[in-house]
Amino acid sequence: DKSEIRQLRYMLNKGLRPVEAAKLLEKTPPKERELLWNLLNQENEGKILQHLGDDLQADILSRMDANELLVVTEGLDSDDMADILQQLPETVMKELLRIMDKQNRKRVEKLLSYPEDTAGGLMNTDAVTVRPDINIETVLRYLRRHTELPQSTDSLFVVSRKDSFIGILPLSRLLTADPQVMVREIMQTDLAPIPADKPAQEVARLFEDQDLVSAPVVDEQGKLLGRVTIDDVVDVIREDADHSLMSMAGLDEDEDTFAPALRTTRRRAVWLGINLITAFIASAVIGLFEDTLEQVVALAVLMPIVASMGGIAGSQTLTLVIRGQALGQIERSNIGWLFNRELISGVLNGTLWALIVAAVAVIWFSDLTVGIVIALAIVINLLAGAMAGTLLPMILKSAGIDPALAGSVLLTTITDVVGFFAFLGLATLFYG
Amino acid sequence: DKSEIRQLRYMLNKGLRPVEAAKLLEKTPPKERELLWNLLNQENEGKILQHLGDDLQADILSRMDANELLVVTEGLDSDDMADILQQLPETVMKELLRIMDKQNRKRVEKLLSYPEDTAGGLMNTDAVTVRPDINIETVLRYLRRHTELPQSTDSLFVVSRKDSFIGILPLSRLLTADPQVMVREIMQTDLAPIPADKPAQEVARLFEDQDLVSAPVVDEQGKLLGRVTIDDVVDVIREDADHSLMSMAGLDEDEDTFAPALRTTRRRAVWLGINLITAFIASAVIGLFEDTLEQVVALAVLMPIVASMGGIAGSQTLTLVIRGQALGQIERSNIGWLFNRELISGVLNGTLWALIVAAVAVIWFSDLTVGIVIALAIVINLLAGAMAGTLLPMILKSAGIDPALAGSVLLTTITDVVGFFAFLGLATLFYG
Structure with a gap:
């Protein structure tokens, strides 16, 4: 009403x-x-x-x-x-x-x-600029002619007559300085201005590392174009972090949570279709071993365990590497160490859980062979997961493909295919 | 050397x-x-x-x-x-x-x-405070006695003789004000001070919404305790966003990317163990239908497709809802609408992909029944995924359990159990 x-x-x-x-x-x-x-x-x-x-x-x-x-x-x-x-x-x-x-x-x-x-x-274009060859008292008088300073102004930018960036004059320094001192004498010149074409992610890292509130942006000739402020950087950080989470589920970080049903359906359909291809590949692998499956039905009961353990272990490695990439921690020089660590961890956890699963399987089906087969298959698949989880994001990134988006689909394909192939293939050997 | x-x-x-x-x-x-x-x-x-x-x-x-x-x-x-x-x-x-x-x-x-x-x-305890009943000139003189102001100082805090918080005096206003004006006349009183027990996440949202650089923290009596600055808030935002990503893979957001192999193995073992229980539950469900599987081996070949489609669809819903919760978008008042939207989207995508998978299955195994069974099972499992993806994070959150950590394991359990049960159960009915 x-x-x-x-x-x-x-x-x-x-x-x-x-x-x-x-x-x-x-x-x-x-x-x-x-x-x-x-x-x-x-x-x-x-x-x-x-x-x-x-x-x-x-x-x-x-x-x-x-x-x-x-x-x-x-x-x-x-x-x-x-x-x-x-x-x-x-x-x-x-x-x-x-x-x-x-x-x-x-x-x-x-x-x-x-x-x-x-x-x-x-950037914004609202930077307040001053010349280096005036004194602080003049700056203060000049500022008093404004009714207000632009938001997030924590420093003035010092520029030449031709608008070339020279340095910054933090308000806190301006306020504690002797009024007779010249701008040139107290300005800071240790903050390198940001080139206009620097990627937003790198700008965000710069703000985080140096605890900046605002920073000058310059063109190729060093001319001041404007300033980036922390509020816009916070948005970049938020979106950046959301990106990995959403992409790994095939969603967009800008996704409207309350989008209408039809639009949601259309977008999700694509992701389901891509994953269906993965599922069919896994089914095709299982189809290779129909004869063995007919012979030993316990294999059908146990095979999801092998695929799932490999997928879970691989996802952990993948997520860790994708996060490490986003934080700029992972490089050519240390990926080898990480790869080895993941392999060692894969062997250890693989052996541990292989023994437990094997024991359960032997008791469940009163069949020693099925225990040996599943134990071997689990170790193999955890190693596949560790390798794929480390290498996929590296390969995808250097191919210019977003690892967060393509990584999880590809990883599951690999752990499904390796898991089913190893388990049913070994079973065919042992039972054949 | x-x-x-x-x-x-x-x-x-x-x-x-x-x-x-x-x-x-x-x-x-x-x-x-x-x-x-x-x-x-x-x-x-x-x-x-x-x-x-x-x-x-x-x-x-x-x-x-x-x-x-x-x-x-x-x-x-x-x-x-x-x-x-x-x-x-x-x-x-x-x-x-x-x-x-x-x-x-x-x-x-x-x-x-x-x-x-x-x-x-x-918070930090380094806030610069002034009294309301002095003029701007006195403030400026007082500041000039400092050699430097604390980092990220964008405003001074106005406090009473007993240190009660009264308002803030932004440096930008201080610099543009008439020196003869009193602090009381130009201070801002529309920013509510932050209670010391406010959760960091809410503080971060406050900073984001109001584009703050620093804000006062007070105790229950309104006495000024210190100030929160944007650099610490940025860390909260970064960790907060990392939390969902890492938790969904069973990792900790503080995880050292280059932790030694043994520590990594120990931590991952727990997560693999939890997921193994899930996998065994799924196997137990399959075990109920050994007879049917023995009769129709095509079921063993196709069953991972049903489980995987439900899991993928459910994960998309789950991720969207978890992100929505983190952004404070999802409440009792709108969860009903979201639930319906996900159901509609589940029916539509379920029907679309069910028909495609059914067609492939019928051609592959020259068996019409297997097509009908897998189509029905896929629609059922996509609906199960949609329901679980929407309701699980709501239930977990109100039970005080982190949805990002527990959600994905529980969701997979549900879509595996429902998927295998629906597919093999329907097959038992149709072939029996």
Whole structure:
């Protein structure tokens, strides 16, 4: 009813911060979400839009034309505007740029020229700059002419007359310095400026390692282009870490949790299809040994154990290596050690569990042979899992394929094929 | 040889920042790691130690006695010292506190009274405070008496005479304000201070939502205790995101990638053992249908397909729900919608792939019945996967069990049992 709707409208537009309203939309199923979106005042749409996940953002943007987009994106920071524009189809984006005012267009076009996942794509253009040859008192007087400094400003950037980056002047140093000292004398020059084409992941690592709040971005000639701030870096870190988790299940890190059923079905279908191929390959391997299976039905009962143990052990190695790659820990120089460690661990755990499984199998089926066969097969498959788990991500990465996405499917294929082949093949030898 | 060692020693102690040296140690296998550690000057050990992962840190700490620890931790920030102390065995910790100088002990004991994963455990005690009833000029003069402000200081905290938190004075506002204005007039009071017992995860979400660089921490009476800074929050975010990924493979997020083979084997053995129980349950289900399997060997060839499709579909749902939980998106109010969506998606994808698998099976084994049986079993198992994937993490979470750790094992158990039972049970009906 009406008073409830009035309350909702108030809450969405005034009660919640834009980021909170965005979170509310993200956890609302599609129909109610559309109702909520329609209650937004137009001037809030852009501020909320920029906090939504890519998937949902693209969804809402696809229903707007260039004129609506112009109104919605008005007043956004140029980096947020560029992020939104990157979600648009080519034609709509061009149309929107055409009708934008000239100054905004120039700024946004500059940002759009850098890929989203580079320092240039992350940066803002709102850095406060000072010259090296003025004194601190002048800087303080200059700052007092601003009503406010841009968000996450922890330092001013010192630039030459031609906008070349020279150094940074942290606010904390500015505040503790003698007012008569020159900027040049107290500026810091040990922080290397970030080239605009540096990948976002590396920028994030730089911020983490050096505990930065903001950092200057420069072009090839060393000219200051803008600055990256910690809030954008935090988003990169969050997405980066989500990426491995989601990819290993064949999902996208931007996936809208409450996407409609049909879209979900379509996306999942692809992943199931790929995995079905894997399953058919495993079945084909089993099919090679139909005669043996007919003879000893205990083999059909026990064979999933061999495949599953290899898969579990392999997944542990794979996950560890993928995480190590993401943290930049794994290189050519230490992969050999890791490979050996995983092999040793595979042999030890393989032997331990092979003996236990063999004992259970011998008692269950009153058959010594089945115990010997399953013990050997488990050791072989745990070794296969260890090798595949270490080498697959290395090979995939150097082939430019995302190990988190392709790794788990390939690993399961290997441990299924090796597991079934070793177990049923050995059985055929022993029983034949 | 000697000149190489001299070079290494120089690089470790002078050439690299402590965080870089820590990263180098983390990606070095155990033996070489020990050599590198022994090349460190004692005054660098503490600074490097605080940047190591928990697993490796505990390893190194376990080889030191209280006196060595006292030297190593000298000069660390009190929050870093508290973090290290928390890794120590009770007796060593008490001994170290006993021989520490009094002022340090008091500070560290205060921090140790808060669990590591709360705002109190994250905070530093180095906040710069001012009174509300002085003017900006006085603040600026007061700051100039410092040689430097603590790291990540983006605002001063305004406190009463009794240290009660009143508001914050951002440096950017301080710098743009009229020097004659009083602190009270320009301070911000809209940022609620963080209670010391707030969980670290929620603190991280607060920082992300409001783009904070630092925030005040208070006790129950509203007295200022210290401040949380973005660099510590970034660590929380990184670990938090790593947690889901690693737990789903039965690994710990603090796991040392280059842990020695024996330790790795011991830890992995537990996870393999748990999964072995799952595999035996699945085998027991298959064992119920030995007669049918003996009669129709095609069933043994095809049965892994049913189990695998259910497992893959279920894992996708499980991962989506676990991520949604971590982001705070999933609640009682919307889980019903999600459950329905997953069921619909399960029916649709189940039907699609059931038809395809059935067609292949009928052609492969020239047997219509096997096609009908596998089609039905796949639809049933995809539904089981969808239900288990949605409900398991909800049930586990409300039971206080980590869904990322227990979820995947339980899910596989369910999809294996349901898959084998449905497929072989239906086959027994149809062929019997």
